[in-house]
Amino acid sequence: MNIVFATNNPNKIKEVQSQLPDHIKLISLEEIGCLVDIPETQDTIEGNAIQKATYIKEHYKLDCFADDTGLEVHSLDGAPGVFSARYAGPHRNSDDNMNLVLSKLDTLDNRDAQFKTVIALYVNGELITFEGICKGEITESKRGSDGFGYDPIFQPTAYTKTFAELSMTEKTQIGHRGKAVSKLVAFLNQH
Secondary structure (H helix, E strand, O other): OEEEEOOOOHHHHHHHHOOOOOOOEEEOOHHHOOOOOOOOOOOOHHHHHHHHHHHHHHHHOOOEEEEEEEEEEHHHOOOEHHHHHHOOOOOOOHHHHHHHHHHHHOOOOOOEEEEEEEEEEEEOOEEEEEEEEEEEEEOOOOOOOOOOOOHHHEEEOOOOOOHHHOOHHHHHHHOHHHHHHHHHHHHHHHO
């Protein structure tokens, strides 16, 4: 089975492909000739995932899925949330985004946070969504060099390492995207 993953992020493609059984092959946006920046204008993580998947379905008529992920920090009223990629501005710089979160939490005691991923799948004309959540906390400083996005400042509950200090295998087993992808794979294996 070939399925389009509506992302231009090579890290996401690598992470998701590592979870899929051999008979499911991801096709990138580049491979289908989609070189546009697909709009993400919804006010929820689920809305953005659906918007991206719908764009591919409408323009390319292919089975596809898209995800959207956000870091939700309790003391920041769920921010950066849907704006996670561009929290510090439209230039989408991970270091600037992490620095802004750390500075806003500087004087706050509650550092509880969660990563949330929603995957929207179009297959055989049907739309299905899958959600994955990983709870944890924001560290006082960046730690680790693996991963991407907010990984260096997110420490999952019951762990002493940040996502950026864990191996991809460990992160996939406990992480938000891994949980959502597991639900996606279970669904695809049944259909």
